[in-house]
Amino acid sequence: RAVVVTGCMATSHRRLLEERFPEVDAFLDLESEAAVAETLRRLLPRKGTGKRRAARARFAPGARLLLTPPHTAYLRIADGCSRACSFCTIPRIRGPYRSRPMEEVIAEAEALAAAGVKELNLIAQDSTAYGLDLGNRGLLPELLGQLASIGGIRWIRILYAYPTEVTAELLEVMACEEKVLPYLDLPLQHASPAVLKAMRRPHRPEHLEGLIKRVRGVVPGISLRTAFIIGFPGESEAEFKQLLDFCSAMEFDHVGLFTYSPEEGTDAARLPTPVPAEVQQERYSRLAETVQSISAHKAAGRVGSTTDVLVDAPSDVFPDFQRGRHPGQAPDIDGVVYVPRTMASLGQILSCRLTASQGYDLFAEKPEASPRCS
Ligand code: SF4
Structure with a gap:
């Protein structure tokens, strides 16, 4: 070892x-x-x-070792970041944004497909900036089109989008290309104008609201995931309340919450007005309660519908079930769908009817009509 x-x-x-x-x-x-x-x-x-x-x-030169189940893989399309969020140390550590050449990304995806991968989860510090460093703003839709043409790849998911780069062309590909899942991970960090400014994020809440409405209008039924930082230096109760109200109004499907902690060498770490830990924690609990109940409500709203489910692994919780995901659930971070063990084998994508929910998770059975399996 x-x-x-x-x-x-x-x-x-x-x-x-x-x-x-x-x-x-x-x-x-x-x-x-x-x-x-x-x-x-x-x-x-x-x-x-x-x-x-x-x-x-297994460590032959050039080989890709998958740490995920064999039917799903993360695919890095770029590295580094050229943005300037005041709390973030990534640009300092990983350097400026660099898109991987498209032919290299496609070749890796083809090799993954040949090895049995069905789901690609695209990652980068900012996936939607793909091509910007090469002087081409529209490269992500083109990349998605090329990835979708690879035989064997069934699901393509975009993680880590940046709000200003969610373009009409990108939404069109998401709406029209069957393999590009109706799922978007869009970390927003906050919703108060003053806190966003202190974070050096260039959006205002009304822009974010407009964007979310546009995304939902073009890609109906899309699952939206986001993430927020609570207790950024100087965050007042009124500014936190703006975030709370924003989350209640926007009804995200999945939300990641983090209390702020200073990163060495960042401008935010030098801000003079830290929010006390107990206040951060109290705000975290309040926001968590709100977003968790929205997520559970949204999961419950899917009960009775029919959806494809990708079966990931045997369930640790329910011995008679396998654990899978519908297109609106990313691996490791969102809820899961439990399907009866007798109904599916690992790595299979099958049509299921959702029968019940439990928090973020769902239970499924075979639909009455003949199942569509692959
Ligand atoms: S938070 Fe994301 S977008 Fe902002 S600097 Fe860090 S990696 Fe870049």
Whole structure:
């Protein structure tokens, strides 16, 4: 066994991590990230048990090791970020935004499809900026079209969109291309004009409301996920209330909430008016209660409808069920759909009727008509 650590922290706090975790065999900064496979091959013994030899073979140069179930994969389309959110350290650690060449992304997607992947979850610090650094604002719709033409790929999901880059062309592809799921992850961070300004986010709440209405108008039934930071320095009770009211009005399907914590080296970390931890926590609880009840209500509203479900894994909670997801549920972060174990095998996409909900989660059975399986 060998342990290699890479990523943002391994880049920004390498010495600290080396001291704290002497059992780690190697730390690689982001520039050397591509050398993970080579490093593991070097660290894993050449000889030894069949298991060790098999582990070594999995790290062949250029091979992509999936840590997800074999039918689903994250596909990175760009790295870095050229925006200037005052609380965020990512641009400093990962550098300016760099789109991966489209042919490289397509080649990786084709290899994943050939290995049995059916669902691609597109990721970047800002997926909707794809192509901007190459002087081409409209590249994401084109990329989506090309990915959709790959045989074997059934679902394509966009994660980490930025509000100003959700264009009419992008929405049109989402509305018209069957494989591009009616799902958008759109982190908004806050909804008070003063807090957004302090965060150096260029939107105003009325723009965000207009955008959400437009998205829902063009892609009916779309699932919207967002994320907010609570207790940003200087956030007053009135500004928090604006966020609370915004969430009640917008009725997002899924919301991630985070209390603010300062990131070393950012402008926000130097702001003089921190919100006390107990106030942050109290606001978090109030907002969580609101968004959780909206999410549960939205899940309940799907009961009785028919939908495709991608079956991910056996359920840890209900032994007679498999755990899957409908198109409006991203892996790891949203709710799940439980389907009877006898009804589906892992990795299958099948048509189901949703029969009941429990919080964010749903239960499904075969629809009365003959099921559409693949
Ligand atoms: S929060 Fe997102 S968009 Fe803003 S600087 Fe960080 S990575 Fe970029």
